[in-house]
Amino acid sequence: MHSPPRHNILSMAPSAAMTSILEVRELVKTFGDLKAVGGVSFSIRQGICFGLLGPNGAGKTTTIEVIEDIIPQTEGEILYKGKPRSPEYSAQIGIQFQHTALLDFLTVREILATFRSFYSVRADIDALSKLCQLGDILEQYNNRISGGQKQRMLLALALINDPELVFLDEPSTGLDPQARRNLWDIVLDIKKSGRTVILTTHNMEEAQHLCDEVAIMDHGRIIAQGPPDGLIKHHCRGTTVVLPRGSLRRPPEGLSHPWRAAGDSIVVETEDINDCLKNLMALEVDLNDVLIHSPNLEDVFLKLTGRKLRD
Numbered sequence: 001m002h003s004p005p006r007h008n009i010l011s012m013a014p015s016a017a018m019t020s021i022l023e024v025r026e027l028v029k030t031f032g033d034l035k036a037v038g039g040v041s042f043s044i045r046q047g048i049c050f051g052l053l054g055p056n057g058a059g060k061t062t063t064i065e066v067i068e069d070i071i072p073q074t075e076g077e078i079l080y081k082g083k084p085r086s087p088e089y090s091a092q093i094g095i096q097f098q099h100t101a102l103l104d105f106l107t108v109r110e111i112l113a114t115f116r117s118f119y120s121v122r123a124d125i126d127a128l129s130k131l132c133q134l135g136d137i138l139e140q141y142n143n144r145i146s147g148g149q150k151q152r153m154l155l156a157l158a159l160i161n162d163p164e165l166v167f168l169d170e171p172s173t174g175l176d177p178q179a180r181r182n183l184w185d186i187v188l189d190i191k192k193s194g195r196t197v198i199l200t201t202h203n204m205e206e207a208q209h210l211c212d213e214v215a216i217m218d219h220g221r222i223i224a225q226g227p228p229d230g231l232i233k234h235h236c237r238g239t240t241v242v243l244p245r246g247s248l249r250r251p252p253e254g255l256s257h258p259w260r261a262a263g264d265s266i267v268v269e270t271e272d273i274n275d276c277l278k279n280l281m282a283l284e285v286d287l288n289d290v291l292i293h294s295p296n297l298e299d300v301f302l303k304l305t306g307r308k309l310r311d
Contacts, residue, residue, distance in 0.1 A: 020082070021046040021165055021196045022067070027076035029062050036062040038220035039076075044213075046164075049187065049197040051207040054217035055305055063217065064200055068095055068167055080165070091119060094163035096154050098170055102142055108153050109138040112160060119161040131193075132156040132186055148179025155186060166190065168199045172206055184209055204298040214297070218305045228297050235303055236295035241268040241276055243291070249284040 022044040029037040037059045044050045054060035066073045069090050080089055102111055109125065116122045129135050132152045137145050142153060151171060158166055168187065172180040180203075187210055191197055201207050207214055208228045215225040224231055242265050245252075252259055256279045257270040270276035273292065280287065 019046045020044060021080070022198075023077075023079040023082075024063075024067065025077040025079070027063065027066060027078065028074045029059075029066055029071070030074045036220055037066070037073075040217070040220075040222055042215055042222060042225060044196060044198065046196050047191065047194050048212040049191050049199055049210050051199045051201065051211035051214040052217065053201070053204075053207060053214055053301065058217040058305075059220040060200060060217045064167065064169070064198070067198070068093070091121075091161060092163060092165070094158035094161060094166040096158035096166070096168045096171055098173060100154055100157070104143045105141055107139050108134060108142050108145065111142050111153065112156060115157050115160045121162050123160055123162040128156045128159055131159070131189060133182065146179075148175050148182065151175060151179070151183055152186065155183070155190075159190070163195070165196050165198070168197060170201050170203075171199070172201070172203060180206070204296065204301060208297040216301060216304055223304055224300070231300050232295050232297060236299045238269055238271040238295070239273045239276075240293040240295075241270060241273070241280070241290060242266070242293070243268070243280070243285060244289050247286050247289040254283050255279060 020043045024040060024042050027037055027040040028035065040059070040063055052060050052064060062071070065071045067078060069085060078085055080086075080092075103114075106114065112125050112128065116125065129138055132155050134149075134152060134156060137149050137153075142150070145153065155168070155171065158168070171187070172183050175183065184206065187197060187199075197210075199207070199210060211228060213225070213227055214231070215222045216231075217223065224235070226234075242262075245261070245264050245266055248266065252261075252266050255266075255268060257268050257272075257276050259266055259268045261267075268276060268280075277287065280290065
C-alpha cells in the first residue's frame with residue numbers, strides 16, 4: 001500500500017503571473033424574493049492576494065460561500081483553473097473559518113495530524129509548523145493556546161491539504177497589533193510560495209497591506225475593483241491638512257489652497273502637499289500642530305459606499 005504523497009508547502013513554485021486560477025461569471029444568488037448577489041463577475045490571477053470587501057449586507061459573505069461551494073449559486077458560472085468545479089474541488093482548496101470546533105485535550109500536533117488524515121494530498125506537518133510559526137506550541141493542548149496562536153493553527157489547518165487556493169475569513173479578528181502583524185507576515189509568505197489567497201476582512205489596513213487587488217461590493221454588486229493604490233489614486237486624489245484655528249497668526253484667507261472651517265480647525269485640501277506646507281510656513285503656522293492625512297483604502301470605501309466597513 002502506497003502512502004499518500006507528501007508535499008513541502010514551502011516549495012510550490014508560482015505559475016505564470018497572468019494565469020487566472022478562479023473566474024466568476026455573472027454570479028447570482030437568491031433566497032426566495034431576496035437577491036443577495038446580483039450578477040457578480042471577476043477573475044483572480046494565480047499567486048496574488050485578492051480581497052473581497054463590503055459592508056454588512058453587501059453580499060460579500062454569500063459570494064464567498066458560493067465560491068467555496070458551501071452553498072449553490074442560483075445563476076452564473078464559476079471556473080477553477082479554467083474549468084467548472086469538479087466534485088474534488090472542496091478537497092483541493094483551503095478554508096480558514098473564523099470559528100472552527102475542535103476536540104479538547106488534543107495537542108496542536110494531534111489536531112494537525114487528525115485533519116491531515118482526512119485528505120489524500122497532504123502537506124508536511126513540520127513544514128507547516130515552520131511556515132505558521134507553531135514550533136513552540138505543537139505539544140500544547142489546542143484549547144490552552146492564545147488567540148494569536150490559535151489563528152496561526154487555524155491557518156495551518158487551511159493549508160493541511162496543500163491547496164493552491166486558500167480562503168481566509170477575517171483571519172486577524174480579535175488579535176492584538178503584534179499578533180496581527182505576525183499573521184500578516186505568514187499570509188505574505190503563503191503568497192510567496194505561489195498560492196492564491198482570497199481574503200475577507202473588516203480591517204482596511206489589513207486589506208491595503210496584504211492585497212494585490214480588491215473588489216468592493218455593495219447591494220449585491222461589485223462597485224469598484226483594482227489594486228489598492230490604483231483605487232486610492234482614482235477615487236481620492238489629494239491630501240487633507242488639518243490645523244487648529246489658533247495656530248494661524250494671519251487670516252486663513254491667505255491660504256492658496258481650498259479650505260473650510262470645521263469647528264475650531266481649518267481643513268485644507270491640496271494635491272500638492274509641498275506647496276501647501278510652503279504656504280502654511282509663509283503664514284507662520286506652527287507645523288507641530290498640523291495633522292496631515294493622505295487618502296487610504298478606508299477613504300475609498302467611505303466615498304463609494306457612504307458607510308464604514310463595519311456599519
